[in-house]
Amino acid sequence: MKIAVIGTGYVGLVTGTCFANSGNDITCIDIDEKKITGLKNGVIPIYEPGLKELVLRNAEAGRLHFTTDTPTAVKTAEMVYLAVGTPQGDDGSADLSAMWAVTKAIAPHLQEDAIVVTKSTVPVGTNAKIFGMLKELTGRECHVASNPEFLKEGAAIDDFMKPDRVVVGVRCQEVSDKLHQLYAPFLRTEKPFLSMSPESAEMTKYVANALLATKISFINEMANLCEKMGGDINDVRRGIGHDSRIGFAFLFPGVGYGGSCFPKDVRALTAMTEDKGNLPEMLRAVDNVNERQKTVLFTKVKEQFGGDLGGKRIAVWGLAFKPETDDIREAPALVLIKQLQEAGATVIAHDPEAMDNVQAETSGVEFADRAIDAIKGADALCICTDWKAYHQPDFAEMYQLMAQPIVFDGRNLYDPERMKARGYCYHSIGRVAVDGRKA
Structure with missing residues (x-):
């Protein structure tokens, strides 16, 4: 054709x-x-x-x-x-x-x-x-x-x-x-x-994205509760995911969704709902939970350093809203970087594909060609995107290069007990923090 x-x-x-x-x-x-x-x-x-x-x-x-x-x-x-x-x-x-x-x-x-x-x-x-x-x-x-x-x-x-x-x-x-x-x-x-019908097809797209976004916001809200209750969201996820009515897809806790679709489509469906005189209460909650989740890592960093980030060097791994793309629209990393800078920290960032896009939209951020270079002299590392390149780093080398062995893992890439054994202070999403420096 x-x-x-x-x-x-x-x-x-x-x-x-x-x-x-x-x-x-x-x-x-x-x-x-x-x-x-x-x-x-x-x-x-x-x-x-x-x-x-x-x-x-x-x-x-x-x-x-x-x-x-x-x-x-x-x-x-x-x-x-x-x-x-x-x-x-x-x-x-x-x-x-x-x-x-x-x-x-x-x-x-x-x-x-x-x-x-x-x-x-x-x-x-x-x-x-x-x-x-x-x-x-x-x-x-x-x-x-x-x-x-x-x-x-x-x-x-x-x-x-x-x-x-x-x-x-x-x-x-x-x-x-x-x-x-x-x-x-x-x-x-x-x-x-x-x-x-055309109307049903148009609706299908919005409903699909809104439901997937809902699953992400739900698991993130439960992850935050798990931390308070002493539970492990990964165990909970396994416990519910094997239920055939629930499954595992889009139930990965993290720092929130971004990109060109979920945020925009949830808000557009909210606007359509309001325009027809209905109350989009669940849709609003999904968006609100997600926006709040983008601030979770910053809150953890701030608490770790007693509220004072002045002069701290913070490395950020992952800038794209998800791996295998250079798309930074609504990316959680951008929210974190802005908050860190406003709090007086210096940010050193790395991403396999998205650094040029971030450089065009931000100022004052240092960029490293290699992930390992970003953490040299860093007081902490924040992980925002689960690129495969970040899954198996040389932890011994990282320990030697960092000014302080503190990791804030927004994608739950590592095992807390192993991180503790390696001597790291390790924070993740929906799991109790561990501190190997005290061992």
């Missing part, structure tokens, strides 16, 4: 590249000339494992193209995917200004039987509004479908190629069949293709 994908952000670029890899003729469109020029030259604007290789391979094969020329790309497309940004507005709702602008831009150039597909995360009712706008602008009823994405940053290629399910929102069987044909190469293991 000949498909135009408008927007070369995270969703648009992954979507276009994966469709090209299954043999389709894909043109990715963006108004950012610098980004398009870079993509034509093999420069990928985001870090996502496997994406660069896939872009280069399909571009070289002639299946993947990049342009700023919207009219030319749209007029020959059988499908036009809309993957533009829908950032959070001041009131928490999604800002759809880019979506409306793109809808107006493509209207004069659409083939009569072309299918417009929303891939961006949009409030319920957006599909219907696009349908109405296109009818007014073209004088005919255009096909408009919804196809929400369920990609995890750091595993997006695998998620797209091997989806748990594909969800589409359509108004007629013909469009459903066409989308099923498009996705057929990715559904060979009998994963379901779920066709429903």
Whole structure:
């Protein structure tokens, strides 16, 4: 199929590249000339494992193209995917200004039987509004479908190629069949293709993310209680996770969720709920718990040093909101760094991929090319992201390099008793702190 994908952000670029890899003729469109020029030259604007290789391979094969020329790309497309940004507005709702602008831009150039597909995360009712706008602008009823994405940053290629399910929102069987044909190469293991109304499809995306965010906030709240009660959240997690009704997914205690989806989508769903006159009490609680959880490590650091962080050197491992990405949107590490700096501490940071992004958004932070270099002379180490590179460090070397062997582990990477035996003062999430210096 000949498909135009408008927007070369995270969703648009992954979507276009994966469709090209299954043999389709894909043109990715963006108004950012610098980004398009870079993509034509093999420069990928985001870090996502496997994406660069896939872009280069399909571009070289002639299946993947990049342009700023919207009219030319749209007029020959059988499908036009809309993957533009829908950032959070001041009131928490999604800002759809880019979506409306793109809808107006493509209207004069659409083939009569072309299918417009929303891939961006949009409030319920957006599909219907696009349908109405296109009818007014073209004088005919255009096909408009919804196809929400369920990609995890750091595993997006695998998620797209091997989806748990594909969800589409359509108004007629013909469009459903066409989308099923498009996705057929990715559904060979009998994963379901779920066709429903556009409103249900739009709602599905928000409900999925809100429920996953709820699981994270719940386990974090229970972890904080475990510390007070002398329990171990990892044991509790094992105790509940083997219940088939509960499971283990998204029940890892930590320093809160971040990224481009969960925070924004929870708040957008909250705004939608309020707009309809309902009370989003659980949604508000999920967001509030998460924002509070981002301050947990700082509270532990401050208490450890008696409230005085002036002149302290604090190392931070992990800046991206999760491993295998350079995305720092809503990252817990940024909250910690700001609090540490405001308290008078010097921050030395390391991350395998996200340091350039943090450097562009902060000032006064020192950056280390190697994780081990960040802790030289440090009074404490804070771990915010569970990159695999942090799982098995040389603890003996760390002990020698640090001014004080104190670790605040926001991802529970290490065993408390082993850390105690190594001579560390060790704080984690949902487990009682240990202090090997007193042994």
